[in-house]
Every structure is written in structure tokens, then in C-alpha cells.
Amino acid sequence: MSGEAVWWVFAAFSLVWGLVIGSFLNVVILRMPEDRSLIPGSACPSCRTPVAPYDNVPVLSWLALRGRCRHCGAPISPQYPLIEALTGSLAFLAFVRFVPSVFEIDPAHGAAWLVYSSFLSILVVVSYVDLRHHIILDETSIYAVIPAILGVAGMNALGYTGWLDLGWRESVLGALLGGGAMAAVYFAVRFVLRTEGLGWGDVKLMAMMGAFLGPIPGLFLAVLMGSVLGSVVGLLKMVLTGQRGMLPMGPPLAVGAALYVLYGDLIRARVFPGIGAWEELMIWLLSG
Numbered sequence: 001m002s003g004e005a006v007w008w009v010f011a012a013f014s015l016v017w018g019l020v021i022g023s024f025l026n027v028v029i030l031r032m033p034e035d036r037s038l039i040p041g042s043a044c045p046s047c048r049t050p051v052a053p054y055d056n057v058p059v060l061s062w063l064a065l066r067g068r069c070r071h072c073g074a075p076i077s078p079q080y081p082l083i084e085a086l087t088g089s090l091a092f093l094a095f096v097r098f099v100p101s102v103f104e105i106d107p108a109h110g111a112a113w114l115v116y117s118s119f120l121s122i123l124v125v126v127s128y129v130d131l132r133h134h135i136i137l138d139e140t141s142i143y144a145v146i147p148a149i150l151g152v153a154g155m156n157a158l159g160y161t162g163w164l165d166l167g168w169r170e171s172v173l174g175a176l177l178g179g180g181a182m183a184a185v186y187f188a189v190r191f192v193l194r195t196e197g198l199g200w201g202d203v204k205l206m207a208m209m210g211a212f213l214g215p216i217p218g219l220f221l222a223v224l225m226g227s228v229l230g231s232v233v234g235l236l237k238m239v240l241t242g243q244r245g246m247l248p249m250g251p252p253l254a255v256g257a258a259l260y261v262l263y264g265d266l267i268r269a270r271v272f273p274g275i276g277a278w279e280e281l282m283i284w285l286l287s288g
């Protein structure tokens with residue numbers, strides 16, 4: 001088998017892995033906000049018939065059954081195949097990003113792919129749950145900080161070099177600075193402006209993102225992109241519907257973080273060429 005064929009076999013595996021994780025995430029986002037157990041497996045939301053393994057193939061089963069339950073015919077939300085397809089695509093794109101050729105198929109690059117495809121999966125859950133329930137779960141924020149730092153430390157131990165090769169100290173610093181900066185904004189909004197809108201969940205989310213991205217330029221650029229995106233969407237919503245009010249912050253921040261993981265170096269060079277000056281200022285401020 002040629003080197004390119006070997007790479008495609010691994011890339012296809014990353015897609016299948018992502019689809020299966022997406023299938024699991026569907027169960028997570030349905031049950032976790034309600035504190036329901038993750039076992040047993042999937043069942044039809046209408047007739048409660050357990051889903052047979054052959055009807056539980058990501059994306060394909062939904063298409064084959066035309067979005068209906070095999071037993072009672074109740075419609076099954078397109079949310080299921082969409083979350084699966086999204087998570088699968090992100091795992092594949094992460095593979096393209098972290099294992100760009102057959103020469104990088106080794107434990108170090110595999111670890112980088114695992115760490116960052118897991119991060120992208122967490123961001124899918126964050127976005128969905130925040131849009132739907134206006135909460136950020138601890139499982140997808142503060143509880144993920146230590147696993148993130150351990151993941152980065154594992155990449156360090158395996159000698160990973162390449163895109164996004166943080167040191168574990170940067171990971172710790174990212175969590176502290178991300179959570180700390182957001183906590184400062186939270187208290188300012190709450191006690192100075194005396195309005196709600198920013199939740200404690202957003203503080204924990206920033207700590208988690210900081211642990212995966214490091215403070216500079218990772219978290220800084222992700223938040224910058226997320227803020228621009230959130231402002232544009234917020235303005236559009238105001239113009240189109242005439243409604244004011246805060247939008248959930250999780251989804252735009254998650255999109256900013258995902259864009260950074262997959263294309264941060266390109267975006268940084270092309271869209272924010274002047275960011276080097278900001279980074280130098282931040283580094284100067286941080287180093288006192």
C-alpha cells in the first residue's frame with residue numbers, strides 16, 4: 001500500500017471515530033442537562049423502544065429510516081444525524097490538521113489529534129447545550145480542565161512538535177488567566193453594571209478553553225474571533241427581529257476556539273497580521 005493510501009485509511013478511521021463519538025454526544029446532550037443516567041443506550045423518544053444496533057449506525061440509519069422510528073413511525077429529530085456529521089467532520093478535519101501526512105503517523109501526532117478532536121467534541125456539546133438550555137455544564141467546562149492539562153502534558157512527554165504544541169505550563173496558565181479574566185468581567189457586570197447576562201458557567205468555559213489553547217495567542221485570538229462573531233450575530237438578530245438582549249456566549253466562543261484549533265495559524269497571518277503587536281503587549285504586561 002502506498003503511503004498516501006495508508007494515510008487515507010487512518011483519516012477514514014478518524015471520521016468513523018468522530019461519527020461514533022457524535023452518536024454518544026447525542027445521548028449526552030439529551031440527558032446530561034436533566035441529570036439522567038447515560039446508560040442504558042438510545043431509545044425512541046416517543047415509544048421508548050430501545051434502538052437496535054443496526055438502527056444505530058451514525059447518520060446512515062437516520063437516512064435509511066427517513067428520519068422515523070422503525071417501530072412507531074414517530075419522527076426522529078434531524079439533530080441526531082447533524083450532531084453526528086458535525087462531530088465526524090471535526091474529527092476528520094483535526095486529523096488533516098494534526099497528522100498532515102503519512103510521515104506524521106506516530107504516537108505524538110496521534111496524541112495531538114486525540115486531545116484536540118476531544119476538545120472539538122466538547123465544544124459541540126457546549127454550543128448545543130448553551131443554545132438550548134442557556135447553561136454550560138461542569139462536565140464540559142471546569143471538569144475538563146485537568147484532563148486538558150494532562151493531555152497537553154502527554155503530548156509534551158511524547159515529544160509532539162507541530163501546530164499547537166503548547167507546553168503544560170502554558171496550559172495551566174491558560175486555564176488560570178482565562179478563568180481569571182472572565183471572573184473579573186463577571187464581577188464587573190454583576191456588581192458594577194448590576195445586570196445579569198454573563199453566567200458563572202462562562203467563567204468555567206474560559207478556564208477550559210484556556211487549558212486547551214494556552215493564553216497567547218490561542219485563547220486571546222479565539223476570544224477575539226468569538227466576540228466578533230457574537231457581535232455580528234447579535235446585531236443581525238436585533239435588526240431582523242427587533243429584539244434586544246444578551247445571546248448565549250458559549251456558541252460564538254466555541255466557534256472561535258474551533259477556528260483557532262483548525263486554522264489559527266492561517267487566520268492569524270491573513271486576517272490579524274497586526275496581532276503580533278498585541279501579543280507583545282500582553283506578554284510584556286504578563287511578565288510584569
Ligand SMILES: [Zn+2]
Pocket residue numbers: 044045046047048049069070071072073074
Ligand atoms: Zn418509536
